[in-house]
Amino acid sequence: MTEPTMTDTTPASVLARPVVPAPTSGATARGLGLGEAHLRGGFWGELQTTNTAATFDHCLQWMEHLGWLANFDRVASGTTSTERPGWQFSDSEVYKLLEGLAWEFGRTKDPRIDATVRALTERIAAAQDEDGYLNTCYGHAEQQPRWSDMAMGHELYCVGHLLQAAVARYRTVGDDPLVEVARRAADQVCAEFGPDGRDGLCGHPEIEVGLAELGRALGEPRYTAQAGLFLDRRGHGRLAPIPLLAPTYYQDDVPVREADVWRGHAVRALYLAAGAVDVALDTGDAEMLSAVQRQWDRTVERRTYLTGGMGSRHQDEGFGDDWELPPDRAYCETCAGIASVMVSWRLHLATGDVRYADLMERTFFNVVATSPRGDGRAFFYANPLHQREAGEDVPMDAENPRAEGGVRAPWFEVSCCPTNIARTLASWHTYLAAVDGDTVSLVQYAAADLRVALDDGAAVALAVSTDYPVSGRVTVDVTEAPGRPVTLRLRVPHWADGATVSTDGGAPRAVAPGWADVTVATGSTVVLELPVAPRLTWPDPRVDAVRGCVAVERGPLVLCLESTDLPDGVDIDRVRMDTSVAPVTAGDGAQVRAVVLPDFAQPAGRPPFGPPAPPAGGEPVDLPLVPYHRWAERGPSTMRVFLPTA
Amino acid sequence: MTEPTMTDTTPASVLARPVVPAPTSGATARGLGLGEAHLRGGFWGELQTTNTAATFDHCLQWMEHLGWLANFDRVASGTTSTERPGWQFSDSEVYKLLEGLAWEFGRTKDPRIDATVRALTERIAAAQDEDGYLNTCYGHAEQQPRWSDMAMGHELYCVGHLLQAAVARYRTVGDDPLVEVARRAADQVCAEFGPDGRDGLCGHPEIEVGLAELGRALGEPRYTAQAGLFLDRRGHGRLAPIPLLAPTYYQDDVPVREADVWRGHAVRALYLAAGAVDVALDTGDAEMLSAVQRQWDRTVERRTYLTGGMGSRHQDEGFGDDWELPPDRAYCETCAGIASVMVSWRLHLATGDVRYADLMERTFFNVVATSPRGDGRAFFYANPLHQREAGEDVPMDAENPRAEGGVRAPWFEVSCCPTNIARTLASWHTYLAAVDGDTVSLVQYAAADLRVALDDGAAVALAVSTDYPVSGRVTVDVTEAPGRPVTLRLRVPHWADGATVSTDGGAPRAVAPGWADVTVATGSTVVLELPVAPRLTWPDPRVDAVRGCVAVERGPLVLCLESTDLPDGVDIDRVRMDTSVAPVTAGDGAQVRAVVLPDFAQPAGRPPFGPPAPPAGGEPVDLPLVPYHRWAERGPSTMRVFLPTA
Structure with a gap:
């Protein structure tokens, strides 16, 4: 692997950007910092408000109720035993929620949220071993030893989510006890699995994207390099076989650089790809970037549902063959939709290609927005496109043991989706726009106020008014701009034949799907009309x-x-x-x-086939x-x- | 449960009948004894010959090679350890092969086969505990205790297959060491799980049909009663939940008598149904019989493939919802096809209804015959109706770890299908005809010689000549018949519009799908013409x-x-x-x-949906x-x- 060259030194102006590929690496744009946009109601604003009002508490209560939080206390107090509530990866749910809470505090500055983050951090920190190892399922009294089940143990997976949570905290408040916990955990991983260490990798990718994000945030190339090591170790059959599952399940069949398509467990494949883009961008690894783009192309064109959902099979929560897209047995896991957005967002920032942004929109509206119930207290795990038999209501105090069922459930036996929704909605507004030189691209449409920093610190402020997607009219008032030409770039989705743009009350001009560029100044008003008729x-x-x-x-x-x-x-x-x-x-x-x-x-007493x-x-x-x-x-x-x- | 009334005292003339419901119970017919028919080449004769020449040895070699046979030796010598080759149900493969070998010896009288049966029996008997318990995975040094995992342990499942093997032995040679092993195992099960014993049942049904068959063969109503107990215990949620699987998986959601359709794991559902019919017939339990008939109707009409295959889902090897019959992800497990034949055969003998025989034919030709490769040394486990990507050849010395793949494999990690094929082909000719009073029904068509005993011991001998299914002409020469009217009943499949029957060279007369009856005597020739044009x-x-x-x-x-x-x-x-x-x-x-x-x-860089x-x-x-x-x-x-x- 190329030795990474870190150029992002996290200047204050971009501190709060969830994803910030380094410009030297060939990325064409950066995403928004958390404070650069604010939703004003509307479709996504309301989802975010419900997330704030209900989902965080809901998830916290469930994890306290089930003892997933107390698992940390038991490690801290040395009272672990063979009995431990939750799956081996339950720590990761705590971390994903913590990531969401960190973004939430960054957005709202609500001191109660901050107090929750600090309280959770304290319990987690207390469970961290002297050397930085942190996991409540392995390595303590009456537990299996550390790293004894790389294929299914999920230890590195959990650390990856811890690191993402710490990045959210770092980008919103700077150094902090959670960041310190993450640093020690990352250092322990690097020591254990570094070039001279254990030649291992995790059955569930996630450590890669976690390390890369933390490396970028903290300006620590060791973490990025370790992510690259994990990436290059995969695809050579190092992981122990799982009975009845092929090594495609965890993408250990073909090296990341060589694969042509995503396959196996969809969330694994997509978290892996997100990490691969991060490492590719931060180390200037064009081969790796190109491999992920190739995989995106074929997967989107042949293995992706109309909703943007990914995953055609329940059996392994995985991709099917090309064109295998059954509507009734579509898995389309909510988490796979979120992971797909993570990948497409990175590829969009890397290339500026509108196709990635189009898929994000499709997935946002039809997978991410589908999962949570209106009250933010029940969720779809799988998102089929055809329900043959009406489900049965799941009581609000009961888990749904399975991912399916045709009704939203308050919690699941494997409950990855609720906390993933929480962290995604808390930071959703950062996906609104991308900034590249003096061009601000509106990538998603929602009623929002944006105040975006250009490279030289000059600000562009936009007031976006729209009830999209009810109507297709999006009005952008430029309330602040530097005294030089600035480009407002509007995404025209691929389905929007007949779209128009008008400026300052002028006549609408037709714009083709792709990008519509308008030069703006303070006081400009730009109106985009997207045809949203059925x-x-x-x-x-x-x-x-x-x-x-x-x-x-x-x-x-x-x-x-x-x-x-x-x-x-x-x-x-x-x-x-x-x-x-x-x-x-x-x-x-x-x-x-x-x-x-x-x-x-x-029917006729025989299988349902016969004359027309x-x-x-x-x-x-x-x-x-x-x-x-x-x-x-x-x-x-x-x-x-x-x-x-x- | 009604106290069973056994009336089958296994007279010599019907000793070798694999399935012999007692006539008092309402069954209308009996199937053939093993010696009442002989195939003369043709489609099924050749499959049976290959089974003899290759498949038995193939299976034996694999099970010796993998140590599944040595598992018995380790129990016998007290050298069990935590390391044990094979899944917890591998004993059952030995028993299914043994059943096939028992039928094979009954058919061929080949002393080498008999020697193999005896040698296997010796190894198995040596592993039986003092009290009759027999299992190589539980209950011995360094193993989990007996009955510690009723949901997934498969201990009773294995015993069920042992009992079926013993029935095959008993019906072909009479009392024998294998029968003695089975009797002791069955007695131990009755003692452990009887009315005053452990209130348990097995996650994988099979003990029910095994006990019922053994009870019928040996005239031992205790076994039938125990099978009935197991049947009635199911459907009340007694089995421990399996993570991520619903209780439908092992039919523990609804009592057998109350269910309307088969659901969950297909082989489990079908073995259970076979046992239910056996118990219903032998105890005169009309409610139970009617329940299975109702389940057959709905399942066949809405959850069964054109091939007769059952099982629409890989996830749980199970049935899907009504009308959920994807061709590409069809599971259609070979063993489910065999189990479906077991159920339909029992229902046909119970009722005389031609629909059951029609489904058997469909399943025989398109599931059972599909599994084995021409050389009898590789098998399909799943039988999809659409293969999207060509498989990869599996080397002849390698297992296929998964059930799928688009190529026949010599062996599987879970290798239930090869031995199931072996036992089914070895006794296939017993499905040719059914006997009811002075009526002999030809249920399946194949070149064969039959000599069938009527109730009074009088014989009817038939020479069936046909190259069916290449052509649709079936010629039946009656070479022996008693001096009174005897009815030859010919099955006219539901698809055979335009079929004709002619007698003694006379003009063909049209016969409708269903049954065509012809009164015959010694010297009669009956020609059935079935239209087999595509x-x-x-x-x-x-x-x-x-x-x-x-x-x-x-x-x-x-x-x-x-x-x-x-x-x-x-x-x-x-x-x-x-x-x-x-x-x-x-x-x-x-x-x-x-x-x-x-x-x-x-494709266009987006999911594969758009304008026409x-x-x-x-x-x-x-x-x-x-x-x-x-x-x-x-x-x-x-x-x-x-x-x-x-």
């Missing part, structure tokens, strides 16, 4: 599982039909879309023309489609994103 | 995964298109069936008219389809049973 979307002919079906999208939203909206006695399977009638806008959804087929013939069904009549009917992200909010339902055509 | 088969509109596709069947055979048969450079995804041209017979397959679409457009694909031209082409059971015999290939229509 549109029909067909699968590629190779996506067998939804052949003969069509979906309806509305701007960035994927819509769906829920049984809740069907006339009494009509089964969702009997609905056929009449695609000769264009869907029309109805609220934030659409109204479509469909035909309801008569009841199907009774006789041509069926059917009643025309207008049906409402609702945004997919809101499905099952009105009680358990059956649901389809893809509807057969008449 | 036919198109469409999915029910609710089977989403193959919407817009058609399959081709030819008699009982499901056909498929393999990449092996495509012109160079043509990807299987580009083939569209022209259903306006009827498929024609070609060998034992068909030739169909198709269109090869031009190469698809390149432009209407595509394409070249008409004639393509051969081959029987599904032979796919991947010519090397790894991509494959489709269901082809999109033009």
Whole structure:
């Protein structure tokens, strides 16, 4: 591996940037610092508000209730035993929540949040061993020894999430006891697994991105180098085989630089890719960057759902083969959606390519926003595009033991998604824009105030007004700009044929999907009009599982039909879309023309295959489609994103 | 539970019947004894010959090589340790092979087979504890205690297979050391788990059918009663939860009598159902019988593949929801096919209903016959109906760690299928016919000689000549019959519209699907003509995964298109069936008219959904389809049973 050259010395102006590739590495832009934008209500503002009001407490209460927090106390007091609540990776949930709380305090300055962070940090720090090792499942009395199960132990995975939490703290308050805990843990990892140390790697990637982020934040190239070592160790079959799982499960089949596509466990593949981009950018490793771009291309084009969801198989929470995209058994884990955003964001900052930003939007609106229930206290883990049988309500005091079920659950046996949602929503506004020289790119659209620092410290302030995605109108008032030409770059999503931009009340000009650049100054007003009328979307002919079906999208939203909206006695399977009638806008959804087929013939005492069904009549009917992200909010339902055509 | 009334006292004439429900219980017929039929080559005769020549040795060698046989020796010599080769259920593979060998000796009288049975029995007997307990994974030095993991320990499951092996031995040679081992094991189970004993049941059903078969063979109602106890204990949540799996996995969610459909792990559900029918028939339990019939109806009509395969999910090797029948991720485990045959056979004998026999034929030709490679030394575990990526050859000295892969493998990490194939093929000819009073029903068609005992001991001898399923002509010569009217009942499969029967050279008369009865006497010749020309088969509109596709069947055979048969450079995804041209017979397959679409457009940097694909031209082409059971015999290939229509 190339010796990393760190150039980011974390100047105060960019301190709070969650992701800041170093400019020398070939990255074209930086993301926003936490304080450079503020949401003003709207779609994402409301999700963030609910996250603040409910989700953090919800997660804390569950982890206290289940004893996942007390695991740290037991290590601290030397009272560990063979009985330990939670899976071996439960520490990571505490760290992800802590990361979210750190961003939350950075955003709100709420002293109660700060107190929570400090209290959690104290309990965690007390569990850290003398040499920096930190894990509540291994290495203490009556536990398995440290590093005794690299394939499934998740020790380095947990450290990775600890480091990400510390980065959030460092970028919002600077040095702090949590940062110190992380530094000691990272140093211990480097000592144990360094070039002269144990030739190991973790079955669940995450340490790579954690080390790279911490290395960048603290200006510590040793951490970045260690991340690079872990990356290069993978793909050579070093990990012990897991019964009944192939080494693709943890991407130990092919080296990161050589792989052409993501495969195996989706969250693992995507955290790994995020770390790979970080290391590639911070060390100028063009080969590694190019490998991840290649993997993104093929995976997005052949293994990604209409929602942006990734993961076609329940069996290993993993990717399927090319074109294997079953809607009913779609896994589309919420965490995979978040990890996909992490990768695409890094690739976007590295290249400026609009495609990465387009996928982020698709994933934000249709995976990330789908998981939390309106009250922020229940979550989808898997996000299928077709629910065959209505789920059963999960009581608010019960875990859902499995990832599936068709209803949002307050907690899961493996509960990675709620805390991942919490940390993502707490920092969501940092994805709004990217800054490159004197160009500010609006990457996502939401009602927000931005005040962005250019390289020389000059500020550009933007007031973005919009009720996107209900309408497609986005108004940007430039309230502050330096006295030189500044470019406002607007993302025109790939679906937005017919988009227009107008400046200072002038005539709208057509803009093609991609980027629309406008030169602005203080006082400029730019209006982007994106056509968000409902549109029909067909699968590629190779996506067998939804052949003969069509979906309806509305701007960035994927819509769906829920049984809740069907006339009494009509089964969702009997609905056929009449695609000769264009869907029309109805609220934030659409109204479509469909035909309801008569009841199907009774089955015949043999498998359901035989002569063609006789041509069926059917009643025309207008049906409402609702945004997919809101499905099952009105009680358990059956649901389809893809509807057969008449 | 009703106290069982055993009326089968195993008279010599029916001693060798693998499945013999007691006539008082409402069963309408009995199956053949092992010596009542002999195959004369042909489709099934050749499979049986290969089984004899290769598969038994193959399985024995692997189990010796892997140490699964030596596990018994280690228990016998008191040298067990924490290290033990094989999964906790590996004993059952030895027992299934032993069952196959017992039938094989009964059929061939080959003294080498008998010697193998005796040698294996000796090693197994030496491992049996004083009190009858027999298991090589639990209960000995450095092992977990007996019955310490009822959910996943498989101890009773293993005993169940031991009992089935002993039944095969008893029905072919009478009392014997293996029968004695089984009797002691069964007695120990009854003592441990009887009405006053441990209130437990096994996570993997099998003990039920094993006890019921042994009880019937030995005339021992205690065993049948114990099977009934186990059946009635299931469905009340007694089994410990398995992380991430629902209690449906082992059918502990709903009592057997109350369930409407099979669900969860398919082999478990089906072995359980087989045991339930046995107990229902032998104890006159009409409620239990009716429950299984109800479950069969719904499962076959909504959760069963065109091949007869069952199991739509890899995740839990289980059934999916109604209509969830993805062709690419079809699990259709070979063992589930065999277990399905076990259930349908019992239901057919109980009711005489032709539908059960139809499903058996479908499953025999398209699941059971698909698993073994032509040389009998490699096997499919899962039997998908669509292979997206050609597999990779598995070396003949290597295990396939997973159940999937698109190629037959010599052995698996979990290797239940090879030995299940071995025991099924060794006794396949017993499924040929059923006997009810003076009616002999031909249930399956194969070249064979039958000499069947009627109730009064009178014999009916039939010479069946046919090359079915290559042609549909089946000629039955009655070479011996008593001097009174005897009915020959011929099964007319549900797909055989236009079938005819002629007697003694007379004019053919049309017969409808169902049963065709002919009164015969010594010297009669009956010719059945089944139309086996290729036919198109469409999915029910609710089977989403193959919407817009058609399959081709030819008699009982499901056909498929393999990449092996495509012109160079043509990807299987580009083939569209022209259903306006009827498929024609070609060998034992068909030739169909198709269109090869031009190469698809390149993907576009986003998920594969968007505007409709432009209407595509394409070249008409004639393509051969081959029987599904032979796919991947010519090397790894991509494959489709269901082809999109033009």
